[in-house]
Amino acid sequence: MSANKTKMLYKAAGGDTFTQLDGLMEVPEFGGAPEKIDVTTLSDGIKKYVNGIVDMGDLVFKFLYDNSSATSNYRVLRTMQENGETGEFKLTYPDGTGHEFKAQVSVKMDAAAVNGALTFSCTMNLQSEVTVTDPSEE
Template sequence: MAISTYKIFLMKKSTSTYEKLIDIKEFPDLGGAPEMLETTTLSDNMQTYIPGVQSLDALEFTANYTKEDFTKLKALEGQECEFAVWFGGTGEGGTLTPTGTDGKFEFTGQLSVFPVGGGVNEVVDMTVTIAPSTPITMASED
């Protein structure tokens, strides 16, 4: 059964537990295709490959800009932190509780944040970029 993007959360580990960092509007791919290592020989009539190292770009999240959230994120810049994207939660509207019942994808990295440009009659957004320093792994069930 498919799931919706409703109730997906960007989490940060504080001491031993994860807490919701901020509300997000978009999240990036949590993985990428492996590099292709060519194995073609002069006897092959088509190129052949084996998978190499998995590619992963910077992880960019979009969020509504608020001074409070921006200041909170700016304070984390330059620090190595444990982050996660959790799929699933309980509750409705403003009383959502992240649960990760549909998956928890964890990684370590360094965060940066900046407000993005806008036009007439638009919501002001910010981009949260996390440079991952560990592979993204799906957490095992608790």
């Protein structure tokens, strides 16, 4: 399956509906292995572990830069950062699979080059669990 048609949506502060953030170019790996908690006792012959919490690491999304209006991708995300807002986001893949989460954002302009597209990166620090939705079976 192609990654084309993958979408990032956000819910404005106090809003009820998700709005698409245009210009999404790259999505990070999503998921992670739980950290191991050592529960080995002195009577054990091998080390024993139980699963701890999952650290999904840095979630860095790349966007094509647009700052042409109040609803442009760069301005929406930069405003969330400046206001210290925790945003609600929904990432959807072409088959309908979705990841919904809350995050605080940090925006930075990417390096620019001759004959290159102007882009920016948005790092999302999770503030909630990630809810996964499966595609509908129709």
